[in-house]
Amino acid sequence: MQNRNDKCWCGSEKKYKKCHMEIDEKIREFELKGHIVPDRGIIKTPREIEMIKASAIVNTGVLDHVSKNIKVGMSTEDIDKLVYDFTTENGAIPAPLDYEGFPKSCCTSINNEVCHGIPDKNIILKEGDIINVDVSTIKDGYFSDASRMFVMEGASDEAKKLVDITKECLEVGIEQVKPWGHIGDIGAAIQEYAESRGYSVVTMFGGHGIGNEFHEEPFVSHVGVKDTGMLMVPGMIFTIEPMINIGKPQVYVDKKNGWTSYTKDGSLSAQWEHQILVTEDGYEIISY
Secondary structure: OOOOOOOOOOOOOOHHHHHHHHHHHHHHHHHHHEOOOOOOOOOOOOHHHHHHHHHHHHHHHHHHHHHHHHOOOOEEHHHHHHHHHHHHHHOOOOOOHHHOOOOOEEEEEEOOOOEEOOOOOOOOOOOOOOOEEEEEEEOOOOEEEEEEEEEEEOOOOHHHHHHHHHHHHHHHHHOOOOOOOOOHHHHHHHHHHHHHOOEEEEEOOOOOOOOOOOOEEEEEEEOOOOOOOOEOOOOOEEEEEEEEEEOOOOOEEOOOOOOOEEEOOOOOOOEOEEEEOOOOEEEEEEEE
């Protein structure tokens, strides 16, 4: 146990009693009551938060750049080039590129593709399409991650409503983020909201801790039970990224490419993703 007058373990140069001591004591109280608590590796230091936010600035810039340029008639390979060029021109690296063999710089998932769609010169955006563009960035060794939906002209009212409801699911989930709450609160709120409006929530995938690595603990399910799961503590950073289907929640992964996930019943799917920092009084959205 750290001495109260030593410099804090987080590298802030403050005395432990003036920095993380109170938080650590509160974590121990929850742990003694049987709650799942984060270890120090999950709680980011002030320096790590600063560096992750710098990565997130580039990541948000990438999505802004895509938003200004995406249009009917372009290929998903064209989108990938926008992502790669903007990222590298800003001194960063696209995190998906070569990640566990993924061949491109972003994911482009259209209509009934749930996630991990692979950009391709032969896949052309058409009128009526909805597409998720998921981008992740490494800058100076630190990771950021977010995605947005884009609605092409001529999209049906059904498709537009799905995109809107999915964004609302994300917002409902984010509202649950607060110190000393639980990760399960996020999924419980998203599931209740989506199902009350007649939609289903994909359970095969979820959000995740991120910052020092691309994927860290905790796993953030988009379904759940309130007051369960890991304790949320100031300094934790994770994504919330609900995937919502018009039809049933079941999905499958393309056996040929090993990545792209589709709705099993062929129904439309949408996803929005933000990267969230737990603060001492709530949350901060750092990439969106």
